[in-house]
Each structure stands twice: as C-alpha cells, then as structure tokens.
Amino acid sequence: MLAPFQRTLRPLTCAFALALAGCGQGSDGEFTVAWIGTEQDLQADGVRLSNGGQLVRAATESGLVALDARGEVVPALAERWIVTDDGLSFIFRLREDEWADGSEMSAESVREALRRNLRALRGTSLGLDLSPIDEIRAMTGRVVEIRLTTPVPELLTLLAQPELVLREEGNGPMTLERIEPRPSQRDEVSAAQLLFRFKPPAERGLPDAPEWQDGVRDLLLVPAPARRALKMFDDGDANIVLGGRIDHLPLVDIGPLSRGTLQIDPAIGLFGLRVREAKGVLEEPALREAIAMAIDRPAVMEPFNVAGWSASTRLVAPDLPGDPGLVGERWADQSLEQRRQTAAARVQQYLARQEGATPAAVRLSLAIGEGPGLNRLLKSLADQLAAVNVRLERADDPATADLVLVDRVARFSDPRWFLDQFACSLRQGLCSQQADSFVVQSMNALDPVVRASLIAQAELQLTRDNVYIPIGAPIRWSLVRSGTRGFSPNRYAFHPLPPMAEVPK
Incomplete structure (x- = not known):
C-alpha cells in the first residue's frame, strides 16, 4: 500500500486551502481541524504510531471494530459479534465486502491479517496487551473466532486501536489527499494539509443512498505549532483544535469565557x-x-x-x-x-x-x-x-x-x-x-x-x-467551537475524524 502522504494529489483550490489562504471558513462546506504538531506527527506508517498518526490511520483504514466519538466500540469490518459466557472466545461476523484490491474479504484473509498484525506488534507494549490471544480461527466464510488464555473484557477496545487495522489498503471510511501549501504561503506555514473525504456508502459497507453527500462534508486536517493552531481557532479558521497536552495548556485562556470551548478529556x-x-x-x-x-x-x-x-x-x-x-x-x-x-x-x-x-x-x-x-x-x-x-x-x-x-x-x-x-x-x-x-x-x-x-x-x-x-492523570485538551457535533471528551482522549465530517442534522 502507498503511504498516505504518497497518494495522488489534486490541484489546490481556495476551498481546500481555507486555513492558509483566508478564503473564508466553510466556503465549500469543509470542516477544519487544527492539529498541534508537525506534518511528521501525522505519518501513519508502521505499527508505532504517534497520536496524530493514529487519527490518520483510523480514518483511512479499518479493523474489525472502531472507536466512536465517545470512545466506545462500534462495528467496522465486523458487522456484529458475540462473547462466550466464560469470556474466552470472541466470535465476529464480517460484513459482505471486498479488500481494496478486489479480493474477497473472507474469514481466512482476516485471520491472516490479524496474525500479521500480532507478529508486527511483538516487542511493543500494545503487543503485550494483546498477548492473551491464544488462537485465531476462520470458522466459516465470514466468521472469525479469537480465543484467549484468560478473559479480557476490554478486548474489543484493544482491537479498535488504529494499529489493528487489517490489510492497510485504504479500506477505511475516508480517502486522504495531501495538499501542499502554495509558494506565497510557505513563509507562514510550511507543512502540508490533509484533506479527508467520505467514500460512497457502498464502499463503507452501508446501504446506498442517492443523496448521501448531503450528510457529509470534507475535513481538512492542518498540522500547526500550538500558537498558530490557537490563532486559527480564534480567527474562525478552525472548528476544532486537537492534540492539546500539558505542554501548551498555559497558552489557552481557561477563564469563564472559555467554558464550553476548552474541553478537557477525563483521560486515564x-x-x-x-x-x-x-x-x-x-x-x-x-x-x-x-x-x-x-x-x-x-x-x-x-x-x-x-x-x-x-x-x-x-x-x-x-x-x-x-x-x-x-x-x-x-x-x-x-x-x-x-x-x-x-x-x-x-x-x-x-x-x-x-x-x-x-x-x-x-x-x-x-x-x-x-x-x-x-x-x-x-x-x-x-x-x-x-x-x-x-x-x-x-x-x-x-x-x-x-x-x-x-x-x-x-x-x-x-x-x-x-x-x-x-x-x-x-x-x-x-x-x-x-x-x-x-x-x-x-x-x-x-x-x-x-x-x-x-x-x-x-x-x-x-x-x-x-x-x-x-x-x-495525564492532561489532554481540545478547543471545540460551540455547537460542533462529532466530538466528545472521553477517557482515551481519542477523537476520530469521521464523526466530525458528518453534517449535523
């Protein structure tokens, strides 16, 4: 698979570059997210991902399950699952789908993808978290079983981690394009921006809907130093600022006027x-x-x-x-x-x-x-x-x-x-x-x-x-414009991009 930053680029338009060119917020319905960090922080290659890389991976690739805006597990490639009474077996039924290369998404191919992930994660703390997995079985055409040596009640949360996506071939809900800043903007911002766009419902394992595009919008992710990210928010050029840690918390106004804007995660x-x-x-x-x-x-x-x-x-x-x-x-x-x-x-x-x-x-x-x-x-x-x-x-x-x-x-x-x-x-x-x-x-x-x-x-x-x-407890914070949907503070301080790109009803 091509790395996300190596995919084919499209011409830069005023709408796509709104955070840099000052074209006006939402000129074409985009939702802009400023990420406190560098372009390198958003690299989504390998199994040792930064927090920004996890966001990118989760938007463009899919695992058996995923985390929603509240940090709760939701279906992804698996449409449903059951857990045995002893907690030692998780059985997943896969949705009817194909991999990005057109091959069948069978239980056998999913089993092999999971095994590859577990091998790649050896030597990491996440690999240790997953070590109770004893066996992965392809039961029938679209049924996969994960057997454990000891109950892991939170196994679904572990399987929802971005490092556990399968096949890494763009089978996630969104596509990604890397937008280079124009020469006139490079003195102000040198990092590229990332444009995320929802795939048609059929490519996301959903029933087709003729007017589906009315319910979604493009999302522009802009890496920026903390002061610039805060300025983008203050100037109305960003709807949300993500990636806040204790490092730059003193730069944020945490007085009464910021209530409802500054969101602190109840992180563990x-x-x-x-x-x-x-x-x-x-x-x-x-x-x-x-x-x-x-x-x-x-x-x-x-x-x-x-x-x-x-x-x-x-x-x-x-x-x-x-x-x-x-x-x-x-x-x-x-x-x-x-x-x-x-x-x-x-x-x-x-x-x-x-x-x-x-x-x-x-x-x-x-x-x-x-x-x-x-x-x-x-x-x-x-x-x-x-x-x-x-x-x-x-x-x-x-x-x-x-x-x-x-x-x-x-x-x-x-x-x-x-x-x-x-x-x-x-x-x-x-x-x-x-x-x-x-x-x-x-x-x-x-x-x-x-x-x-x-x-x-x-x-x-x-x-x-x-x-x-x-x-x-670790401190994680975000700035969220009033009335914004698709964002919720949660104990994992993980804020997936797809829910933010859904148009509020």
Whole structure:
C-alpha cells in the first residue's frame, strides 16, 4: 500500500486551502481541524504510531471494530459479534465486502491479517496487551473466532486501536489527499494539509443512498505549532483544535469565557516520572521512595487550574472498572510535612555516605520536553524537591537522564495496560522481573479472584521497587467551537475524524 502522504494529489483550490489562504471558513462546506504538531506527527506508517498518526490511520483504514466519538466500540469490518459466557472466545461476523484490491474479504484473509498484525506488534507494549490471544480461527466464510488464555473484557477496545487495522489498503471510511501549501504561503506555514473525504456508502459497507453527500462534508486536517493552531481557532479558521497536552495548556485562556470551548478529556493513563537506572541517589528503593514522598501532587498541578484533575500515588489509575480495591494510595496516614521529613533524612544519610566533602544537595536530571507547560512543571517539581535537598535539573542528554517524564494515555481500561508499560522486555527503564512474573501468571488464571490478586501483587511489587513516581492523570485538551457535533471528551482522549465530517442534522 502507498503511504498516505504518497497518494495522488489534486490541484489546490481556495476551498481546500481555507486555513492558509483566508478564503473564508466553510466556503465549500469543509470542516477544519487544527492539529498541534508537525506534518511528521501525522505519518501513519508502521505499527508505532504517534497520536496524530493514529487519527490518520483510523480514518483511512479499518479493523474489525472502531472507536466512536465517545470512545466506545462500534462495528467496522465486523458487522456484529458475540462473547462466550466464560469470556474466552470472541466470535465476529464480517460484513459482505471486498479488500481494496478486489479480493474477497473472507474469514481466512482476516485471520491472516490479524496474525500479521500480532507478529508486527511483538516487542511493543500494545503487543503485550494483546498477548492473551491464544488462537485465531476462520470458522466459516465470514466468521472469525479469537480465543484467549484468560478473559479480557476490554478486548474489543484493544482491537479498535488504529494499529489493528487489517490489510492497510485504504479500506477505511475516508480517502486522504495531501495538499501542499502554495509558494506565497510557505513563509507562514510550511507543512502540508490533509484533506479527508467520505467514500460512497457502498464502499463503507452501508446501504446506498442517492443523496448521501448531503450528510457529509470534507475535513481538512492542518498540522500547526500550538500558537498558530490557537490563532486559527480564534480567527474562525478552525472548528476544532486537537492534540492539546500539558505542554501548551498555559497558552489557552481557561477563564469563564472559555467554558464550553476548552474541553478537557477525563483521560486515564500515566503521568509521572520513570526511573531509568538504579544508580546514585536512585540506587535503592527507599531512596527512590524518598523522591516520591517529597512531591505535593495537587500543588504541582495547581498553577494549571484544571478542574477535576485527580492526583494519585498509585501506578495503576484508581477506580478502574473491576478494581478489587486491593491496592490503595500511598502514605495516606502521613502529612506532607511528615513525608518530607522522612525523605530529607534519607537523602541526608545518602549524602553522608559519599566519599570526600559532603555535597550540599543531590543532583537529579529529568528528561522533559520544551513548552511553557513543561517549563512550569519542571520548576514546580524542582521547587518541591529542593525542600529535601534534591536539585532537579533538565537533562542535557535525555539518553543519560536520571528520570524521564511519562505522559501517556491508556489504550484500554484495565490494570494490565499500566503494568505492561513497565515490562522488562520493553527496556524503557527500571523494571521488576517479579512483577512481570505475576502478570504472566495472571494471564493463565481463569479464576477472577486469583487473577485480580496476581495483578494486585504485580502493582505492589512495582510500587515497592519504586520504578515510577506517579503524579496523577495525564492532561489532554481540545478547543471545540460551540455547537460542533462529532466530538466528545472521553477517557482515551481519542477523537476520530469521521464523526466530525458528518453534517449535523
């Protein structure tokens, strides 16, 4: 398959270039979305996709199922499915369709496509999430069964991930064209824009409708730096701004006038500091715990003024569906002052053990990106750690940093996603072989009580080893013009493009 950016281009018209040429919003009914990022962020090749690449892949390719605007699973290539009572078998009935090359979309071809995807995802965290898949069977002409070693209630959400599309031959709901900026515009914007257009209903597995085009519109996706994306929205040149993170949140007006415009996702995931290696002041679990104890999480985020943001000292997001409550928040019986006294004492003991003159403070480096929000976060963390004689600085070389900022939204609402991010096989920082063993055992446990206990033991092991310093939930935000349909905040912070390209009725 040709990469999305290599497809045949059409002439650039005023309507297609509305966000750059100033032709006027909606001159031909387009819906414009500004994406905070670069053109490279929207590349949709391979299995390691950026957030922007996931949007592009989900619009132009299809898997068995997909995620809608609310983050809920809807049919795609599979028109319906059933789950057996024991939760170990998912059976899908495929719609009557063909692949983009004209060959039959049979159960056998879907099985082979799924197997290829699973092989390609080996060595990734998503591959670990999918590891309970034991067998994929082609049962009849249009029926496929996925068998599991242990129940995965959220398997449909996993199968809806853009990396799980099948065949990658343009079998999704939309076509894509890359629009180059005109020479007169290149000083202002150098990135190309992406034009998405719905396919006819028959090519989307839907009944044909003579006036179907009245219900859809073209969608123009414009990658832009944060300040320009916000200006496009303010000037009326964009209906929605996507891709907002903590990096550029300070650029947004979050006062009363922005209510109904600034949309904060109730995202779950990881937002904290990962320990790269057990060395220096981070060589022992008790010393790593000292760093975690010193942080006042609500105070770290207070300058961002995000209503409803939840701090946490847990590695796994609290209150997930089915959470048995076996793991709670840390240091609940200690005040911040008591925690910092303990942390300062441990740091001082470490300093006293160093050869030669005792340093005034421990120095730690943090790999953290650039941006007004991240600069503010770094300063807040540095001010807090200074209270226990730790000097936190930005890492000159991320490859040698002591700590790494992790800011990642979960793919599915299950504790195992969180645990899989710290698997030793990923080689992304300090890990625990014992915790990995508990996770593997859980995938062979059919008793739900035993399974929950093993998952809790894995989280407790990672917590005791202090491989990660949680802060709370990741922050994802968008700007959405009043009255816009096809957008909904959701826990996966995933906002597919096709619903936005539907004309509100």
